[in-house]
Amino acid sequence: MASPIPYGRQWIDDDDIAAVVECLRGDWLTQGPAVERFEQSLRDATGARHAVAVASGTAALHLAALAAGVGPGDIGLTSAITFTASANCVAYCGGDPHFIGIDPATGLMDISLLEARVRELANKGTPPKVIVPVDLAGQPADLPAVRRIADTVGALVIEDAAHSLGARYTHNNTTFRAGSCEHTDFAILSFHPVKHVTTAEGGAVLTNNPELATKLRDLRTHGIHRDPKRLTRPDEGPWYYEQASLGFHYRLSDMQCALGISQMKKLEAFVVRRNEIAARYDDAFAKAPFAGKIVPLKKTEHLNRNAYHLYVIRLMRQPGETLDAVAARRKALFLNLRERGIIPQVHYIPVPMQPYYRDKLGRLDDGSREYYASCLSIPMYPKMTDGDVARTIDTLAECINAGDNR
Ligand SMILES: Cc1ncc(COP(=O)(O)O)c(C=O)c1O
Incomplete structure (x- = not known):
């Protein structure tokens, strides 16, 4: 019998393997120069001004929700049809995910249901802190509409673009790229093997906001930074770093980024x-x-x-x-x-x-x-x-x- 055909799988070639081998022979295995080069390739592909590579799409969602300020008791809205991580990111921060119904024809969040829920929550005095639209199967959600609704209550928008790297949508006769953050505060990507490009496990947060990008970079590595402008003891010595917030170890390795750079060329x-x-x-x-x-x-x-x-x-x-x-x-x-x-x-x-x-x-x-x-x-x-x-x-x-x- 012919070999089974799965619903999705990666495509790894000799040049991808060579890129990883080259990394293994070099000086950096953990976070090093390949991370910045991979992030540059993500900025080039999406047009977003900042890219922060992290350990998984789930880690990307978690950090985006934290950087958006989601905390205990806050409400976050996402689509009922998605991978559970789109909702879990709100719960990780102590918030409550609420689910918005979908249009069964597209599988995408129903904008009229979103609008009604946001109004209802605002009337109760509990507007959502964050909205996480999902680009199901690779088709961008109606991000300009989500932005408009979010702005009525000051909510931040995280585009779950785990399915849509390389997709484009139009608004007012202009074309935008998924992940560009033109209508959102953040977008997240996943590099799981069935996605468009892979780093085995991996993800990234994209944003156009430099302060949010700094927050994300700190949170990726324990909340630690070495930024002389922000250090409380800037003259301590060359070894010195400070933990200014409570972050995580969510870094992506150079070895994975070497694979990612090679994959992004394709x-x-x-x-x-x-x-x-x-x-x-x-x-x-x-x-x-x-x-x-x-x-x-x-x-x-x-x-x-x-x-x-x-x-x-x-x-x-x-x-x-x-x-x-x-x-x-x-x-x-x-x-x-x-x-x-x-x-x-x-x-x-x-x-x-x-x-x-x-x-x-x-x-x-x-x-x-x-x-x-x-x-x-x-x-x-x-x-x-x-x-x-x-x-x-x-x-x-x-x-x-x-x-x-x-
Ligand atoms: C829509 C969506 N969001 C988030 C994720 C989480 O990505 P990861 O598996 O890289 O943590 C996935 C993964 O399958 C996904 O499909």
Whole structure:
């Protein structure tokens, strides 16, 4: 049997391996000169003025929430459909994540629900401190709208761009890059192997605000700094440093950044290839046997380029069909594909359904319920050959024709 095709995976070449080996033969293994070079490549790719490389996307979210000033009792809003880290960052700071419902067609935060929740919280005297929109699957959230709403209550905005490095959106006839922080205070990236570029584990916080960037750099390394202008005992000696805040050890190593620099040279080619694969899928799913049965995520009006971290399809609900019945068909399709060597995934289980959050939060919104019952991520990664894409489409067609997916 042909080898399985996963929903996502990294693409490491000999030049990536050589870059890591060169680092291993050099003087720096932990945070050294490669970190700054990697951060420069992130600034170049996104247009953000400051980049702070950290140990993971989760660490990036945690530091962004801390730098945003989230503290005990503060409310942070994020999308109900995301990886749990988008919410956990608020909880790490002692705050309470609240979940905003989504548009099931796009999987993105529903802006009218966000607006209503912000107004309701402001009226109660507990406006959110931070809003964390998520660029699900690689399509930017409506960041200008989130900015507008955040500004009504002075909330800071953290774009969770873990899925959208390389994506672009338009606003007032101008094109912006995901992660540029043109409409947000921070953006965060993840370099987990299924993401656009990898450092094995790794992440980064982006910002255009120099004070926030300094805060992030301090927090990345225990709250310690050596900035002579800020030292309380600047003449102590060359060994001297001060811990001015309570930070963490969230640094990314030079070895990982060496891999990241090498990977970033290929970001554009990777995103182009992801778009080529998506175009093939889009074409196939517009025709028999898929039309009327499955549908890809809808593209927003403000989308300029999708970064396609994931390619998500949804099983279309048939007239009179219950959500439980759709969910049962999705499960059957998942199992059938997996048995035939196509390994799908579900992105995501709504975070408010997780036991840790469920009991505190009550009811799940209808959009997330509908989305979750019907979504499936099919293989999408740049190393997929045209043959792999054709095999995925053919296998999906066999499953659909087999009838259990109607
Ligand atoms: C939307 C989103 N945010 C944050 C993260 C956290 O990134 P990391 O795994 O690098 O900690 C992920 C990781 O999968 C993610 O998908």
